[in-house]
Amino acid sequence: MASTYKPEQARVPPAVQLPVPPVTKFKIALCQLSVTDDKERNIVHARRAIEEAAEKGAQLVLLPEIWNSPYSNDCLPVYAEDIDAGGDASPSTAMLSEAARSLQITIVGGSIPERSGDRLYNTCCVFGKDGKLKAKHRKIHLFDIDIPGKITFVESKTLTAGDNHTIVDTDVGRIGIGICHDIEFQELAMVYAARGAHLLCYPGAFNMTTGPLHWELLQRSRAADNQLYVATCSPARDAGAGYIAWGHSTLVGPFGEVLATTEHEETIIIAEIDYSQIELRRTNLPLQNQRRGDLYQLVDLQRLNS
Numbered sequence: 117m118a119s120t121y122k123p124e125q126a127r128v129p130p131a132v133q134l135p136v137p138p139v140t141k142f143k144i145a146l147c148q149l150s151v152t153d154d155k156e157r158n159i160v161h162a163r164r165a166i167e168e169a170a171e172k173g174a175q176l177v178l179l180p181e182i183w184n185s186p187y188s189n190d191c192l193p194v195y196a197e198d199i200d201a202g203g204d205a206s207p208s209t210a211m212l213s214e215a216a217r218s219l220q221i222t223i224v225g226g227s228i229p230e231r232s233g234d235r236l237y238n239t240c241c242v243f244g245k246d247g248k249l250k251a252k253h254r255k256i257h258l259f260d261i262d263i264p265g266k267i268t269f270v271e272s273k274t275l276t277a278g279d280n281h282t283i284v285d286t287d288v289g290r291i292g293i294g295i296c297h298d299i300e301f302q303e304l305a306m307v308y309a310a311r312g313a314h315l316l317c318y319p320g321a322f323n324m325t326t327g328p329l330h331w332e333l334l335q336r337s338r339a340a341d342n343q344l345y346v347a348t349c350s351p352a353r354d355a356g357a358g359y360i361a362w363g364h365s366t367l368v369g370p371f372g373e374v375l376a377t378t379e380h381e382e383t384i385i386i387a388e389i390d391y392s393q394i395e396l397r398r399t400n401l402p403l404q405n406q407r408r409g410d411l412y413q414l415v416d417l418q419r420l421n422s
């Protein structure tokens with residue numbers, strides 16, 4: 117028997133209308149930075165890369181996961197900064213704020229280890245072009261993995277998981293933030309899409325095991341499932357490091373297409389985002405209207421509880 121289901125009768129919360137973005141087309145820069153054990157050098161180096169990206173026309177700059185410190189449980193507590201205290205207590209975010217203001221760009225500042233009281237987080241700060249902190253995302257899903265002979269890493273040994281989604285309105289559209297392992301959880305991306313995100317940014321440092329298999333696959337899936345843009349930014353690979361990053365920072369469009377990518381060396385990718393493609397793809401293939409709200413539903417618990 118034919119189904120009698122009608123989307124308009126489903127008891128699902130109405131989808132948020134895609135907000136009109138302040139710009140339709142703009143350039144994004146993905147700064148795949150080399151990271152050393154010298155924090156001061158890492159900050160100066162990131163500042164130079166941001167400036168170069170802005171000179172090349174980028175209005176949005178994305179940095180890698182943990183760009184001011186080596187990515188190891190030993191280093192995270194030593195390199196951690198008190199972001200809320202600001203100033204000298206957080207030279208990395210002070211630099212990001214200054215760079216955003218003086219270059220008049222939006223910065224999704226990768227992530228740095230954050231100290232808050234006696235806890236440590238893996239935290240991404242978003243700065244507007246006035247230099248103000250617009251959002252702070254603490255990595256929600258910590259990366260604990262054990263594949264004997266390949267990779268064992270227990271991020272939860274030192275870090276505490278964040279408890280909030282982070283979606284932020286910027287001069288370059290509505291952006292949902294996730295950090296690295298957060299990309300594995302499609303529900304988070306779906307919540308961001310339901311809240312009207314144009315773009316998801318994931319600073320990430322995948323590794324030599326899950327990187328080749330999952331990194332691009334996950335980005336393309338999050339973009340195609342939700343019909344929006346996905347940008348990722350990794351540190352450059354250091355083959356001598358304790359944790360070897362996969363690299364391959366990438367921009368994916370709303371049809372799941374790779375628009376720009378790279379290998380593992382240090383580089384700055386500059387690519388164009390055109391938000392009109394989102395509407396086009398959602399018209400071509402109206403997934404939103406085809407959802408079966410009578411069979412399954414997405415529940416945004418954060419919104420429900422707020």
Ligand SMILES: O=C(O)CCC(=O)C(=O)O
Nearest residue numbers: 259296297321322323326
């Ligand atoms: O999810 C993965 O496979 C890798 C995640 C990761 O490297 C991280 O969260 O730091």
